[in-house]
Amino acid sequence: MKVIRIKYFLSKLNIKIYQTVAIFFVYLTLSHIVNAQIKHSPTHLSKTMAFVPAGTFIMGSTTGAEDEKPEHPVFVKAFWLDILPVTNADFATFLNTHPLKNIQGETYYDDRDADARIHLVSSVWLPDIGYENHPVNEVSWIGGKDYCHWLNKRLPTESEWEKAARGLDGRKYPWGNADPQIKFARYDAPFNASAPVDAYPDGASPYGILDMAGNQWEWVSSMYRAYPYQEDDGREDQQTGPIRVTRGGGHDSNAQEITSTHRGRYLSRNPKAGHHNIGFRCAKS
Structure with a gap:
């Protein structure tokens, strides 16, 4: 038993x-x-963001190019903006989890261009060695928009971008009204000679946001239209179509093109194409 x-x-x-x-x-x-x-997950990959409080600021310039006029007040709701632009390493991660084109057949990244800094190596997208922390280039407006959406974010509007760059005191550059110097920004540099995104802490905006002048132009959500800026006049239609605004100037821009009000009027802004000197950063409401 x-x-x-x-x-x-x-x-x-x-x-x-x-x-x-x-x-x-x-x-x-x-x-x-x-x-x-x-x-x-997108949340794990998100960058540190800076908070920009709600309020009215003066957009545009009386002394800049014609498309920067007139100066006019614009109310901007509170939002967050990436402190740093999206890097080649960041966008390579996106490409490794997405096809190169969206379901409409629109290209996210122009890897065939000789200026591209991300390439397919043994079926894996990798940033070129030494350029991992440089701002992404050759990314289309569509690529920027969908990347931000992947992170539960969005591209900033033109008014949000300008407010984040110049604050409330109407400064000419993110760091103030002092003329550009090499300690503030990457500009007047050779073709496709960008710098790491965190290389110019002295050039921070009033909200502590970096790289908003020079290094790489940045796509914003807005269509390129005349001022005054009005968010509800159709310029924020997110369907692919008309040319989009680029802001901030690039590494190969002159001092006049890296002001906080400059709109990149001479730059190619085809939203379906990538360019050697255009990148982006993301915003969140």
């Missing part, structure tokens, strides 16, 4: 052991899946 009880006890013990082991392996599997999802 005792032998039977012992065998029965051992059989129950084995069942419990098997159950425990099975539960343990299920736990490990689920943990692996969850950790993988967290690692590759």
